[in-house]
Amino acid sequence: MEKKITVLPGDGIGPEVVTAAVEVLQAIAKKYNHIFHFAYGAIGGTAIDQFSDPLPQQTIDLGEESDAILLGAVGGPKWDNNPSELRPELGLLRIRKHFDLFSNLRPVQAIPSMLKSSPLKEDIVKNVDLLIVRELTGGLYFGERHRTHDEALDSLTYTRPEIERIVDNAFKLARLRRKKLTSVDKANVLDTSRLWREIVEEKKASYPDVEVEHSLVDSTAMKLITDPSSYDVIVTENMFGDILSDEASVITGSLGVLPSASMRGDHFGLYEPVHGSAPEIAGKGIANPAATILSAAMLLNYSFELAEEAKAIEKAVAAVFEKGYFTGDMAPKGTTALSTNDWTEKVIAEIDASFVREESNSY
Numbered sequence: 001m002e003k004k005i006t007v008l009p010g011d012g013i014g015p016e017v018v019t020a021a022v023e024v025l026q027a028i029a030k031k032y033n034h035i036f037h038f039a040y041g042a043i044g045g046t047a048i049d050q051f052s053d054p055l056p057q058q059t060i061d062l063g064e065e066s067d068a069i070l071l072g073a074v075g076g077p078k079w080d081n082n083p084s085e086l087r088p089e090l091g092l093l094r095i096r097k098h099f100d101l102f103s104n105l106r107p108v109q110a111i112p113s114m115l116k117s118s119p120l121k122e123d124i125v126k127n128v129d130l131l132i133v134r135e136l137t138g139g140l141y142f143g144e145r146h147r148t149h150d151e152a153l154d155s156l157t158y159t160r161p162e163i164e165r166i167v168d169n170a171f172k173l174a175r176l177r178r179k180k181l182t183s184v185d186k187a188n189v190l191d192t193s194r195l196w197r198e199i200v201e202e203k204k205a206s207y208p209d210v211e212v213e214h215s216l217v218d219s220t221a222m223k224l225i226t227d228p229s230s231y232d233v234i235v236t237e238n239m240f241g242d243i244l245s246d247e248a249s250v251i252t253g254s255l256g257v258l259p260s261a262s263m264r265g266d267h268f269g270l271y272e273p274v275h276g277s278a279p280e281i282a283g284k285g286i287a288n289p290a291a292t293i294l295s296a297a298m299l300l301n302y303s304f305e306l307a308e309e310a311k312a313i314e315k316a317v318a319a320v321f322e323k324g325y326f327t328g329d330m331a332p333k334g335t336t337a338l339s340t341n342d343w344t345e346k347v348i349a350e351i352d353a354s355f356v357r358e359e360s361n362s363y
């Protein structure tokens with residue numbers, strides 16, 4: 001298979017974790033005889049520095065010409081006092097909107113070897129396998145806004161079609177999993193949430209095999225920590241999904257392992273870790289690349305329908321954790337943490353080794 005991937009490293013640790021993921025994709029291409037063309041573009045703070053624009057037209061054009069986008073992270077203190085139209089984060093919001101990537105999938109799985117890295121009790125996290133489906137192109141992030149010296153406005157709007165498409169998407173995903181859908185809102189206060197809840201109730205009839213519950217976002221935040229294994233698919237609006245997904249990283253022990261896929265309903269997608277640019281550790285070569293490597297696995301699975309290759313990456317990552325290799329964010333006390341490069345090499349070695357094993361099994 002021959003495919004074109006746009007790579008947008010971004011800021012902070014973005015370039016470090018993206019380099020790791022590209023190396024893993026190259027290893028997969030070599031082993032499975034695929035050709036992946038990587039075309040690099042600018043986004044975020046580095047794009048502001050080079051082009052005075054957090055999402056230059058060249059970057060959009062690259063994305064248009066490619067089959068998928070792999071992104072690192074944007075943002076950092078250097079640009080924190082910029083005017084709102086020159087913020088790195090705006091590049092991310094604009095690329096999501098431009099490509100209509102309304103469905104952001106954020107899986108959270110606690111694999112046994114990670115359990116010791118979680119501050120939560122092993123009993124609580126051991127069976128967690130949930131998927132947050134976050135609406136990504138509406139809500140507060142894209143509402144009418146205004147700012148004067150003494151007043152600021154951010155508005156939260158959702159239309160029926162915007163809610164319908166993400167809710168449908170979540171029901172379909174729940175069907176492929178354990179068939180339980182938790183819709184998270186703040187319907188005791190917000191009108192957008194009441195509309196959201198009404199639509200989930202209407203849609204329920206089309207998916208009679210899926211069990212549905214409604215849950216208020218504040219108590220969901222609590223239950224996500226006290227009883228995370230009770231969730232299968234969680235569907236929610238943009239801002240709630242942003243907050244709950246960072247919270248869910250506590251289950252796995254680090255933000256550095258949560259991947260994501262942002263989809264628009266066909267095979268095209270943008271893949272990025274849930275975490276940000278972690279400026280305080282940038283340039284040190286110690287960032288955890290697992291989230292971006294696992295995002296690359298999602299890319300292979302969803303955009304290229306290469307399920308076996310995606311599985312090979314996931315298995316390799318799990319095997320590296322299983323053997324007790326961790327970067328600093330996850331390494332248990334008293335153990336030596338691996339650098340980003342060394343940890344990535346372990347993953348590539350696992351991919352190579354498993355491939356040799358499978359090849360020899362076939363004779």
Ligand SMILES: NC(=O)c1ccc[n+]([C@@H]2O[C@H](COP(=O)([O-])OP(=O)(O)OC[C@H]3O[C@@H](n4cnc5c(N)ncnc54)[C@H](O)[C@@H]3O)[C@@H](O)[C@H]2O)c1
Nearest residue numbers: 073074075076255256274275276277278279281287288329
């Ligand atoms: N998708 C994105 O590009 C994205 C997402 C979130 C935040 N941001 C931006 O990132 C900047 C920093 O934000 P923040 O500090 O609130 O969030 P962050 O996710 O960058 O970092 C939160 C904490 O997690 C740690 N961390 C994150 N990823 C890690 C990794 N791969 N390995 C090891 N440790 C990791 C950081 O060191 C920090 O302690 C801000 O400018 C913010 O706007 C960007």
Ligand SMILES: CC(C)[C@H](C(=O)O)[C@@H](O)C(=O)O
Nearest residue numbers: 074075089092093242274276
């Ligand atoms: C950087 C920011 C705009 C972004 C968001 O809020 O969507 C980030 O936190 C994320 O989770 O991808």
Ligand SMILES: [Mg+2]
Nearest residue numbers: 242243246274
């Ligand atoms: Mg976030």
